[in-house]
Amino acid sequence: MAHVSDLIAEDIEAYLHAHQHKSxxxxxxCGSVDDGKSTLIGRLLYDSKMIFEDQLAALEADSRKVGTQGGEIDFALLVDGLAAEREQGITIDVAYRFFSTDKRKFIVADTPGHEQYTRNMVTGASTADAAVILIDARKGVLTQTRRHSxxxxxxxxxxxxLAVNKMDLVDWSQARFDEIVNQYxxxxxxxxxREFTAIPMSALRGENITEPSALAPWYAGPPLLRWLEAAPVEDDLRGAPFRLPVQWVNRPNLDFRGFSGMIASGVIRPGDRIKALPSGRESTVDRIVTLTxxxxxxxxxxxxxxxxxxxxDISRGDVLAAAASPPAVADQFxxxxxxxxxxxxxxxxxYLMKLGARTVAAQVSEPKFKVNxxxxEHLAARRLELNEIGVCNxxxxxxxxxxxxxxxHDLGGFILIDRISNRTVAAGMLHFALRRSQNIxxxxxxxxxxxxxxxxxxxARVVWLTGLSGAGKSTIANLVEKRLAAEGRHTYLLDGDNVRHGLNKDLGFTEADRVENIRRVAEVAKLMVDAGLIVLVSFISPFRAERQMARDLMGDREFVEVFIDTPIAEAERRDVKGLYAKARAxxxxxxxxxxxxxxxxxxPEIRIDTTRATPEQAAERIFDWLEGGGFDPVI
Structure with a gap:
């Protein structure tokens, strides 16, 4: 298996010590589909002797069975482990592999080239010190080459x-190599x-991978492995100001309270002055505790x-920083x-924004631009689609x-998470805090x-009635308000159609406009609850995410969701405004x-089936629920 060092036979302890202390x-x-990424990694593993004999035998058998090299060893199969990848001959997920030489240890991420899996490429790049961007010498610089770069x-x-691969398929043409390098x-x-190193190679044939290739006498640079062994590993984090994102408040007993995490940058010693953020409270480091x-x-x-x-008071997600040079604190970026x-x-x-160990709710503005x-070019955009890159607030x-x-990267990189499905929907990089966040x-x-x-x-309460057009929301909300007013309650009714005559008259009915429609109404409802009112909100509000956002704006037990449950066939039969007929047409x-x-x-707190209850019965049910103060779901 692995590269063989003479120290293994001569002094195993010296070998293990040297291996432990390698950089x-x-x-x-990365690169476009079928540029040879997996083949390159497989070749590196093979040439550095990181394959056991039984793995090599299995590889030879798999190459004959599902390989793409006509029975010869298909090195890509060492990395493409998913059945779907082997069937399609492409990489879907990020595959991480370890190998080492006498000079250095390596962890390589083989990232997918297909545009659909750009998010997986970003995942692999997020922890990398260096990038090998492959280009098929026959195809040159492609869109995905540009996107990944x-x-x-x-x-x-x-x-x-810049690994110009498959040079054997263009007869090792220096002119073709120079053309691609100039284009890139x-x-x-x-x-x-500012800088990149271009290397002509054939990953499949092992040319210019570990040793210089005689087939490219016009190339005087290093082969890939030598470049990887010599590439500088950034070590300037120790010279940066101290930062430690708190991952865990360690409290094993009444006599010990510590704050655990991995130091993101800088150096810390007992006696150093630190500041806890975002609170801004200061203290001094007493001990630096480890298992040993x-x-x-x-x-x-x-x-x-x-x-x-x-x-x-320090919690998970807070940051401990050098008191003399702390990071900034803001809520708009x-x-x-x-x-x-x-x-x-x-x-x-x-959405939910996760930065380090801290998770907060976040709203994204309309993009300032997206990038072609x-x-x-910076292009105008109202939203971002799959794999698009844009700048937003x-x-x-x-x-x-x-x-x-x-x-x-630790305190400036984040992900966005869908609040309903828990899917990771975006990765992001903070530029700066908006000035208004500091002024307000x-x-x-x-x-x-x-x-x-x-x-x-x-x-004070928000009673949020949601359901299809024609379900009866406005009628029921109006009856509830009349009953509350008769009992001397102070109320206000926000109706979907009425609000669109004023506050939201600039909004249409696209998904983006519907989201903004509910955001504005939720903020108005919050102000009215703050005024001590019982607020009735009658809006279709079709998306769970926005209704959850409205709920989160309110205090404990201030939001009552009422689902006016009417089958679409019944809502369409009523169709008082003729809207369904127009939509169908x-x-x-x-x-x-x-x-x-x-x-x-x-x-929902209350569900009303309008095929079984009249508007008056529905209104009475909501009124009784409010007056009773119950917060058990009504089925």
């Missing part, structure tokens, strides 16, 4: 190899890639537990997003400690929501239930 380079292979640069990878250099200059004992100092990359001289999801990004829709990766529901991504502060008021509601003799686009989806509530 580690993480790199990825743009992402590599965007993610801060500065050590790049023109694009690299546009995106800010206390340390006199700890550096970037080490996982430690810090104890402090003072008892201050400009950021670059790489959109991963089949479902487009909708401005105003609430071929021309690098983010608004969070709580301030976070951050550094710009260009300065710290929450002003405390002496008369609060509780006092306003008490003055009215009621509990194609005269109304994006009509809920016809050509736009309605996502029914999964666990």
């Amino acid at each position: 580690l380079l993480r790199f990825l292979t 743009y992402l590599v640069n965007l993610l801060g990878i500065r050590h790049i190899v 250099r023109a694009f690299a200059d546009q995106i800010g890639v 004992g206390d340390l006199p100092q700890a550096v970037a990359g080490q996982s430690v537990t810090l104890t402090l001289a003072d008892e201050i 400009e950021a670059t997003l790489v959109w991963f999801d089949e479902e487009a990004m909708l401005p105003g829709r609430p 990766v071929n021309t690098l 983010l608004s969070l529901d709580a301030p976070i400690a951050f550094d710009p991504y260009a300065r710290s 502060h929450w002003q405390a008021m002496d008369v609060d929501k509780t006092a306003r509601a008490a003055g009215k003799g009621q509990k 194609g005269e109304l686009k994006n009509f809920t239930g016809v050509d736009s989806p309605y996502e029914a509530p999964e666990a």
Whole structure:
């Protein structure tokens, strides 16, 4: 198996010590489909003797059975482990492999070339120190070559190899190699890639992989493996200011309270002054605790537990930083997003943002622009589709400690998560805090929501009626308000049609406009609840994510979701406004239930089947529920 060192036979302890202290380079292979990424990694594993004899025998058998090289060894099969990958001859997931030489250890990420799996490429690139961008010598620079190069640069990878592969299929033509390099250099200059090393090679034949190839006497540079062994591993994190994102509050007993995590940058020693963010409280490091004992100092990359001289409130997701040079704290940012999801990004829709160990609610603005990766033009866009890259503003529901991504990947890189499905929908890089987030502060008021509601003799609530057009929401909401008013309650009814005459008159009925429609109404409802009112909201509100956003804006037990459950056939039969008929005739686009989806509530506080209850009975049921103060679902 592995590369054989003379030390193994002569002094095994010396060998193990040397192996433990080798530097580690993480790199990825990327590029377009079928440029030879998996074959290259398989060749590196084979040539560095990282394959057991039984693995080699299995590889030879698999190559005869499902290989693409006419019975010869198909090195790509060492990496393409998924059945679907072997059937299609492409890489779908990110495959990580370890190998080593006498000089260095390596972890390589084989990332997919297909545009559909760009998100997997970003995953592999997020931890890489170097990138090997492959190009098929027959095809030259393709769209996916440009996209991956743009992402590599965007993610801060500065050590790049342009691997011009399959040179044997163009007769090792120096003219073809120079043409591709010049074509790529023109694009690299546009995106800010200052340096790259171009290497002609044949991964399948092993030419210019571990040793210089005699087939390219015109090439004087290093083969790939020598370049990888010599590539500098960035070690400037120790010189950066101290940062430790807290992953765990370690409290094994009453006498010990420490804060555990991996140091993202800098050096820390007992006695150093630190600041906890976002709270801004300061203390001094008392001990640096590890499993094997206390340390006199700890550096970037080490996982430690810090104890402090003072008892201050620190939670998972907070950041411990050098008091003299802390990161900034803000709740609004400009950021670059790489959109991963089949479902487009909708401005105003609430997502979860995860940065390090901290998770907060986030809303994304309409993109300032999206990037055409071929021309690098900044294009106008109202949303981001799968694999698109754009610059947007983010608004969070709580301030976070951050550094710009260009300065710290740990405190500047994040992902967005769909609140309903828990899918990771985007990766992002923070640029800077918006100035308005620093200029606007929450002003405390002496008369609060509780006092306003008490003055009215009621509990402030939002009663949110949702259902299809024609379900009877407005009729029922109107009856509920009349009954509440008769009992002396202070109310306000926000009706979908009425609000579109004023506050939301600028919005249409696209998915993005529907999201913004509900966002605005939810914010207005929140203000009215703060005024101590009982607010009735009658909106189709077709998407669960926006109804959840509205719920999250309110306090505990202030949001009551009422599902006016009417089958679409019954709603269409009523069709008082004639809207379904127009939608069926194609005269109304994006009509809920016809050509736009309605996502029914999964666990509403109240569900009313209007095929069994009259509007008066439904209104009485809601009134009784409110007056009874019950928060058990009504079925």
